[in-house]
Each structure stands twice: as structure tokens, then as C-alpha cells.
Amino acid sequence: MKFEQASPPNPIDQERVVTRPFTRIEGPLKVSGQAPYAYEYGLPEAPTYGFVLGAGIAHGRVTRIDTTQAEAAPGVLLVLTHENMPAQARSDTPVPQQREASPQLSGPEIRHYHQAVAFVVAETFEQARAAANLIEVEYEVTPGQFTLADTVDSGKEPKDAVDSVVGDFESAFADAAATVDLTFTTPDQSQAPMEPHATIAQWDGDQLTVHTAHQVVHWVRRGLALTLNVPQKDVRVVAAFIGGGFGTKLLFFSDAVLSAAAARLLGRPVKTTLHRPLIFNNTSHRAATIQRVRLGADPDGTLHAVGHDTWTGNLPGGDSEPACEQTKYLYGGEHRQIRTRQSELDLPPGASMRAPGEAVGMLALEGAMDELAEKLGLDPVELRLRNDVQFDPEKGPKRPFSSRRLAAALRTGAKAFGWDDRPRAPRERQDGEWYVGYGVASAFRTNLVMPSGATVRLNPGGTLTVETQMTDIGTGSYTVLAQVAAEMLGLDLNQVEVKLGDSDFPQASGSGGSWGANSSSAGVYAACDELRRDLAQKAGYQSANAVFRGGKVWQGAECTELSELAGKGGVEATARMTYGDLTEQFMQAGFGAHFVEVGVNAHTGEVRVRRALSVVAAGRILNPVTARSQCLGGMTMGIGSALMEALHVDHDLGLFVNHDLGEYHVPVHADIPDLDVLFLDELDDQSSPLRAKGVGELGISGVGAAVANAVYNASGVRVRDFPITLDKILAGWDD
């Protein structure tokens, strides 16, 4: 099935099951510890345990590696290094890939700190860990470039974030009545999902099965097969439960590659989890940015010049952190200059983390809007309303937004939050020893769609089974897909079983870029659509007139039980949803508005978030329970990005020094008050038959800026060097 024109009315529009606040169908398994994650599968034979040793330098080469003691240690079965690693495919880049070959232990060169230099397999975890510490490695260290600020002149236009230049920005900016010209910096950040990257690999002859923590099953299947030089059909991937991903599990790392290679050599299953202190430098992170935002407006706030430059870095061949992207679409203005420049760094690999681009780009753009509003003496909400635009500002009215309720989100949020009651000037309001401030920011995230397939089977007895490679990384896929199938076939939710995350099932979108719920639901929709036609035909009805309701298919007053049509063998259909060019014809994005109240301690500069509200317009909300939780997660990670999250670079040694959860600070219970989320009614006819858009990343995009703007409103200090820690506020008060 191909989605290539605005969706006509369809059975989802009944909203009998979809849009209802069902709790997670897999919930009882998760809360009782019965849901198996990658490392937890029982095996027919005793497993062996892998342990990865990471490099102790950031840049150079291994000159000698002595594994003698490790190999002689009790229980040790195998020690792999670049000297004895079985043949693998080559890669042009040291950055692990989503779906291309990503070799490990491929040579003596060290390209980043904690890159795998050895892999020990032993009978027990304790033996493997102890033996890894017996390996002696000698390195030749060569100078590396670890400082983004020193590389900005060498940056090049990346292929994943092309320039958007319209009109004559420099003249318009020079002529503008009111301008801001501001530089922001955002640090490297870590996805830090609670489940470490983990894999169990086992071979049966030439057939490899990997249970692994990954967001997109067919990507890791392809990438692993290419890496190991085996046909994809010989690789089965299972990822039924994943303990969070936030982008880092879009790639595959040493746990997967080395477990698979070692299991083949040993003829035994190998299970490996990356230990937490390794993850921050060994896997991926969100790269730091330097951003310059220049805005030029009329006295009434109308923007004429919109400039945003981002500098970011990565290892050669890595993606950019495209922090300018939202600036291409969020506000009008006829003169535009939006550019990303990427330089080469020898830090660990940068890659996707929740809302690549927007999550940190909005910190800059929405901070600049707040400063412009202050300069103009305008309400920051009003400034945003005056620059709302219903089409892609670069392409013009010929490319409208498919749906855009930014203005409604700002107005609804302002009213619900009590924005009119905000302090009008910094340090105007005090509550005990706390200065109180309010902040606002827009929310924006591009809507992406991906091809996705599923099999649906009407079982004898009339229940339905859905099978798809789709993953559930906490996003609610199990529940949402059950709702979609139940809606389509006229069943109750408890009559639908959903099986996910197995490469034996039809290929699916996987989870990433907020495309998961909408895209995988569309795949289930397509399969159900086909099954409906087959069943109507079996019942002798015109499929166009058939109505599925109450476990029956109806034509007028006539009906047939689905259990009767299922017969003894059941009836199944497999289909796939693909897409035409509606994302080209229409700019598709989710919108919203974030409102935050903070307290800044008058003595210590400590910032506490007191309350926060996100208003979200993301098309049809398929399940308000799981969608709200996605927003809570985004808001919290946004608060983290504003106030605490930062990987600190050792600029001499080239590593992230705070590589554990004690020193890489993420928000904990005590940091997060009760949070509010409001969903606006919206149906996006151009996105899919579900009329839904992405939610999970919209929730983070802009939150941090609302926090920063509130900090200014409370304290009078503008901190543009994220995160906003108390030392920076105290320094601002000293000035």
C-alpha cells in the first residue's frame, strides 16, 4: 500500500479504540520483571561471557598488546585483539554505522578513547572481567584535535544539513530596526539509556541469532551481516524489549560484533554487556555545538533577517549535529542564511540523540527570540505569534505545512499556565530566598515517515495476532499497534496480541526520529486493510461496504462472525506501507509551546524547576497515556539539557572524563516536579492514514530554552553556555 495523497475517511476515524487512554498491554510483564531484555534470554546451553577492554588513549596506535596472562587466567576461553580478529568487512569511517559494516578490532589504530582494543571471553563474567585487567597494552600516542572551538575555520558543509540561503541576509540584518547577534554553546551529551548496550550471540551452523538492544531490527541485521561477511538471511535479530535507546541504539557496537565473532570461533553462545563507564566514550553521543544566531526585525517584531550558523565536529565520516534545521521552518522572514559547518575531531563518535538538531538548536534560536522580545519590549509569546508562518519560509507558499498549530499552542499554553501573571522584569518576584521567573519557548520537530510492514493473523476463535519487526523502546508500540489492529478489525483490545522485534517478522520502521508510532501503525493499518478485504470477500460482502464491529463483519443488517471466517487454519495478511512525495509537497512537523517556572536561589544561584507545561499539536494522539509519557520524558531530558547534562572534554587527553552516571548528571526524582501536558486536537491528513505525527522528540525540542528564559526572568542572568550551572549564574551577578 502506498500513501501518496491526503487520507480519505478510514476505519481509524471511528476512534473507538485508537485515541483511548489504554495502559500498556505489556505493563504487567514489565512491572513483575518478566519482560526479557537482550541479555536475559535463557539458553539451551551454558553461555560464555564477553568483556570489552577499551583503549586508554584517544589517538594513536597499539604498538604491543600482551594477552599471555589473560589467556592463562582461569576460565578464559578466548582473547580477541586486532592481531587475531577473524576477517571482517572494511569501513571508510571509524564511526559505527546504522546499517553498514562496522568492524571492531580491525587494526592497531586508535581513533577514539575507549575504542575496543581487546575482547575476553570466559566461562563466567567475573573471570572475563578479571582477565581483561591482565592485558598489557603499549601505545604510541599521536596528537589529536579535541577542541571544537579550535576547528571552526576548517568546517565544511555536511551532506545531512545543507545551507538554506534566501534573499540578502547581511543587508537585511544591517538595516533592521532591532537586532540580536548571540553566540550559544551546547556541550557533548550522552543518551544514557538505563539498559546498557548488550548482546547474546549464538550460532547454529551458519545461522546466527543475536538478541540485542537495538532500535531498528533490519538495520542491525544488515549491518552485522555485512560486517561479518555473512548473508543477511543467515542472521536473525531479536529485540523484543529494549531498555531505552534515545538514539544510541540506532547504531551497533562492540557487544554485537565481538560477541558474534567470538561465538562463531568458540561454537558456544557469548553474552556481553558494555559496562557503564565504557559506554560514554565507546558508543555514541550528541556532539557539542557552537551556534551564532542573528535576528533582525521591525519595531513591531516582524522578522526580516533570520541567520543561524552552527559549528560542530565529528570523526571523519560521521554525521553532523544539525542544530540549524528548525530555523529553516519555524519563523517567517524573507532574508535567510542558515548554515551548518562540520569539522573533524578525534573525540568519540557523535551520532543521534533524541531530536538530533532541534534539541540543542532550539536552545539557541528560542533563547535569541526571548532576547529579541526583551529588546523590542514585546511579550515573547506575541513576538512568536507575529512571526508564525503557514508555509516553508525557504520554498514559499507553494510548500505549505500539512498542519501547524503553533499559534494555538502558544495561546492555549499562555492561558493555562497563567502567563499574564508573569514577572515583567528580572528579580521582580521573590518567594523566600528564591527569585521566581517564567519562560516560554516554541516546540518544533520535523515529522518523518518510514516504510513499515506487518503480518496480521485472524486466529481460530477470532482473536488477532500482529507480527512486525517494530521495536518498543518504551514508546508504547505494543499498545498502540494493538489499538490500531483492534480498531481496524472491530475487536476489543484484549483480543489482540502483538509480537515485536524479531527479524522473522515483516520489516518495519523501527524506533527513531519520532517516526515509530505513526509509521509502524501505518504498516499495521495496511496489513489490516488487506485482511479486511479478504475477510469481506470470504463472507461474500462487497469489501467497500463491509463494517467490522463487535467481532463480526457486517454488510447492512447481515453479519458474519470473524471466528467463523477464521476457520480452523486462521486467515492472515501481510502488507507494507510506503510513501509518495507528500513530505516533499508539504512541510510536515509537530508544533507546540513550553512554559516553565523556575526558582533561582538568591544566595547560591541554584536553579529549581517549580512547574512546567507543554502544549503539543502532533496530529492524532494515538494513545494519550503513552504519548503523555513521551512528553514527560522529553520535557525532563530538556530540563537536563538546560541545567545539568554535559560530557566534559579533557582537552589534553581527548576523552569525556565524566563517563558514568555519578558524574554525568541526568535529572532524578528530586529535580522534576509534577509536569503538565496538553494535547491540541489536530488531524494531519498528509502524514498517514493515522493522521498522526511524531511526539517523542517534540517533547524535548524547546523545553531547555523555556528553562533558560525563565532563569533570566528570575535572576537577570543570561547564560548562553549550556548547561546553566549555578557557578555561571553567580558569575553573572558579580558583573
Next chain:
Amino acid sequence: MTQSPQAPSGADLPRLPVTLSVNGETHELTIDPRVTLLDTLREHLHLTGTKKGCDHGQCGACTVLLDGQRVLSCLTLAVMHDGQSVTTVEGLGTPDHLHPLQDAFVRHDGYQCGYCTPGQLCSSVGTLDEIARGVPSHVTADLDAVTFSAEELRERLSGNICRCAAYPNIIAAVTEVHAAGDGA
């Protein structure tokens, strides 16, 4: 530069006997003394409900109840607990017979990916008991009058990180169970 051996010799270590009562069932084990309580549960008793998030006491995913009190099972060795009783998430309830807190987590969506959830649950059970016993926390104003509040919960559960950030829903779930008086 040289990355040198860090451990003492790899000489084989004697295995030691230990008897643990886990979720009411007695297990007599002979075990490598380096095995944490966490890995004893997960790798030896195949009770994988208790999660390994960091393996060094920074995330809380491995929280279990040891003789009724919450502990980080990654920071203690199995051989240190001969004769003691452990309750894991599997011992709180099963999918068909959920503990009131497990049930409240489902109804309030007090989780997303589910990986920190067993730790949040065991920690919540321990926390409610600590408050009932009058054990104060950093945010307790009057050390002689420990009372339940959302602020107390947030403080006491802060050792249990949830990167999906179901925090508000977890607080709502635990608060409801406390109000109903069946959190033990």
C-alpha cells in the same frame, strides 16, 4: 604509554558456600566470592527481573529488599549474606497477581522502557516502610515527626534513575498506594 595489568593474579579463587532465601525459596549455592548479589540473582538463579544498569551503585536499577531493607544488589557480594532473605521484583507479585504498587505503576504509566522499574518498585516498598518506621531523610523538617509527602518520596527515590523520566507518574502511583495503606 602503557596500559598495565590492574588486577592481582588471575589465580583461581575458591568457591564458597552460601545459603540465600530468595522470594521465600531457599537456595544453597557454592559460588565465586566475586559474584555480586545482583549477578547471583540474574546469572545463577535466573531471576532477571533485577536489572544491571551501571553495576556500581549509581543508578538504582538493581535495588532489592534484603531482610526487608532496600539495598543496591550490585554493591554487595552474595557471600556476605549467608542466611539472609532477599525479595526481588518477582517476589512482589506476578502478572496475574500484581502487588498494589506494581498495579499502580501500570495504571499510572509509572515506566516506559521498563528497565529501571524493578528497582523503582523495590525502592518504593523500602521507602514506604522507612517512612512508616520514622526514618528521616535529607528533606525531613522535624526529625521526630517523619510524615509522608511527595517531597519525601522524590528525595528518597532519587537514587533510582529513570531516563525515560516517568518520575511524575511514579510519584502519583506510590502516593496512591500509600493513601490506600497497602504499600508493604
